[in-house]
Amino acid sequence: MLLLAGLAAEAAPPEPANLHLASVNAAVALAGNDELLYDKNADRVVPIASVTKLMTALVVLRSGQPLDEWLTFLPRHREAPNNAYTRIRQGSELRRRDIIRIALMSSENFAAYTLARHFPGGYDGFVASMNATARELGMTSTTFVDPTGLSPLNRATAADLVRLVNAALEYPEIGEFSTTGYFTARFRKPRYDLAYGNTNVLVHRDSWGVGLSKTGYLSEAGRCLVMVSGMADQQVVTVLLDSFGTRSPLGDAGRVKRWLTTGSSGQVAGAAKAYEQRRNAAYASSADVEHAAVN
Structure with missing residues (x-):
């Protein structure tokens, strides 16, 4: 990654004004570098x-919990913030590594919830660890209230998420699990199989790497x-x-490339x-309401 950053430094980056995206909020950076090429x-x-x-x-991976341990999918101890089909x-039971995989590649909410339930300190301890990790990584504008993302109160900035991605890159399992195209999860007690597909179609295209x-x-x-x-080598x-x-996100990815x-x-x-x-107006209105509440 340092080599890539060095190569990039030899050439002037493209003019940010020439990048037009449909996404309302965005950030682009070289992997391994928190400095933004586009904001x-x-x-x-x-x-x-x-x-x-x-x-x-x-x-989960930073905690060192064994990936081959079988975890039980316990009933929810509190209602999900949104539809959690x-x-x-x-x-039923599944190995921790496969629970992480389907949480990442297929965004399985019950899987993410289960990872938190089996964490030292339980669910609340897990959420506390999420926020502590965010602070450690310098994600100063980030707040987590649940491990799934079903709550709109899980909030961050695009710049903070660049920091999260760069930290995640230090764990090859996250890259592998999140880019798995298709996967069959084999549960036990009772025994049954479920097939999953990746929610990002670009993982199936070799040209994207x-x-x-x-x-x-x-x-x-x-x-x-x-x-x-992979973009521009x-x-x-x-x-x-x-x-x-x-x-739109796929189109924007193509525009960045x-x-x-x-x-x-x-x-x-x-x-x-x-x-x-419309969204910028809504954000501005929300910010005005929050400012008025504080004052």
Whole structure:
């Protein structure tokens, strides 16, 4: 990564004004470097939906808990903040490594919840560890209240998420699990299988060389995509938050890649621009309300 950063330093980066994205908030950086090549509202604190699960996986792996241990899917001890549909049967068991895998690649919420329930200190201890890890990484504008991302109160900035991604890159398992294309989870007690697919279609395209991936969606957060991929012969962190439509993050990823390669990204659709205007107005209104409450 240091070599890549050195190579990048030899050439002037593309002009940021030539990158146009549909995502309302975004950040682009070289992998292993927290300095941003591109910043679009990158310091705005916003809901991050299931991008949260990157921190969930990081906390588990940093704890050193055995990945081959079988964990039981316990009934929820509190109601989920949003719809938490799952095909997993309560009381069944799966190895911790496979629970992390389906939480990352397929955004399985019950899997992320289960990882927290089996953490030293329990669920509340896990959430506390998520926030402590964020502070340790310098994610000064980040707050977590649950391990799944179902709560819109899980909030961060695009710049903070670059720091999270770079920390996650230190654990090869996160890259492997999050970019698994398809996986069959084999449960026991009772024995049954469930097939999972990756929520990011770009992991199936060799030309992208995706090394880490996480998608997310809540109505409050919009469509989100955090990814490390090969662009212009470099490994690049792309953080896209609050995108318009299911295909918008993918289109934005393509625009970032084109910008790094040619210096120009092309334009975004009018509908996406209108969405951005509405969302920026909503963020401004929310900020005014919060400011008034403080004062």
